Amino acid sequence: MNSPVQGKSIGASATPIAAPDFGLYNYLVCLKGVLVREGLRFLNQRERFISSLVRPLLWLFIFAAGFRQVLGVSIIPPYKTYVLYEVYITPGLCGMILLFSGMQSSLSMVYDREMGNMRTLLVSPFPRWFLLVSKLLAGVVVSIAQVYVFLAIAWFWDVKAPPVGYLMVLPALFLAGLMLGALGLLLSSLIKQLENFAGVMNFVIFPMYFASPALYPLWRVQESSPLLHKICQLNPFTYAVELIRFAFYGQIEWTSLAVVIGFTAIFLAAAIIAYDPSRGLVIRKQDAGGNG
């Protein structure tokens, strides 16, 4: 938004849908505009920042403390020795922040569409896909900031990773955030009204969160229910959590990496198609449904 449409164009243009001849500079200005807006919005809504932190911290401080002794100990990679339950669930809670944040930005898309802000953005002459990706990136950057604040607090709670882990987790968070944000974008194209967000909570966030290794290792899930284990294996969030978990300990889990990249591409492509201005709302919904 507020991007200077009349900016001078430098270099070769991308191939947007009937867009003016924009240069790289113009694209960057646009991206910066979206990023700054998302950042400002986040900073101005302190309650949102605090509430986004309170959720994982409640899990860490209360839920994990209660379950400390209940869920037995076992060594699974990437862990080399026994870990407390709060250490186990921390990567899952990072994933939770990204998941909620991704869905929250989908909520904000619905809100923006209803209240008109999104229209301002979408009537910009920049190609639609670029606007969506900018919006997505802005959301991911903000959610990664939340994750790092959470990890800093967890550090004082004695949940510590090797120093390299804090660096390696960054690309993992970025990829996982991108995947979940793209899913959020796709969902936002399917939701007509703000009120439907409760449905997203119940039908997307909670099932994805609980049917994943975020709270309990998959071998334990398999022990109690092979079917649930299968469901967990089909859940993209499972791979986001494992990617983050391994990265946190300085390792790369290649399967998770491939799955996360794959799902990101699928969700993003579907979202771009769903938001394609040349398609009507109804057609768009059908399309998105077919691709999602």
Added chain:
Amino acid sequence: MRKHVSALALVAGLGFLASPAFAYTVYVSNEKDNTVTILDSATMQVTKTINVGQRPRGITISHDGKFVYLCASDDDTIEVIDTATLQIVDTLPSGPDPELFVLSPDGKTLYVANEDDNLVTVIDIESKGVLAEIPVGVEPEGMGISPDGKTMVNTSETTNMAHFIDTATHEITDNVLVDSRPRFVEFTPDGKEAWVSAEIGGTVSVIDNATREVKHKITFEIPGLRAEAIQPVGVRITADGKKAYVALGPANRVAVIDTATYEVQKYVLVGQRVWQLAFTPDQKTIISTNGVSNDITFIDVATDEPVQSVTVGALPWGVVVSPN
């Protein structure tokens, strides 16, 4: 002894310069499957498992690192393992049911607790002769010796006492009442204090070696754990005398204690039913045996963080690390 201390200091210094850590050999006695697991301390990998006598428990090593001594409790003997060939080359007459023993600082004498016989047997290693049998309390277990070799302490599990024994006369000079089921004795490197763990009592009594009185009692508290789950067993104190490590049995944790204040600084999570502890000679690592989870945990002494847990035999009991 001083020679050993300076050698240790030298090794520690060299180790400091050359990280990753020096490779030592780790020997773990597995009580249930009658084996000793041998590991490399640098790679933390099992290199070999050897069969030994029945119910191996107490394990120690000669100061030159050539022989491992092992209590084969149900065979009523002490086995001598050649560390070069890993063969049992000899046995020592221990008396019935030897559980735990301590090697004198000069490396010549073994003091053995005979659990079923209420005796401490003193064995001369070279002649393989029994020098003395000292009657002590019921169910003797813990064995500790002062760095100067003059005072030996035995604990009796049922009598709940630490018996201070003069090694010159083989007579008990003092009996100190401690908490229920004392398991282990460790002297501070300056020889001024003897730390005695009490499994059922859940405490560690610090006994002043000069007055032979309990000068402090260390208690443990772990959030979320029942007090009964905290059962102190093995105790080790760093060579600089600054930190003590106490294995807390079914609490699955090793307590790290500041020896100046007697305050617990940290609880390190390890495997289930942690039993005995041993330092590597460079004092960079302390290793715990975790009986129920059949593994040992390597703990970094500088950070007091658990580094890695490695599966060994069934019911690992004791651990010792080669001095070289």
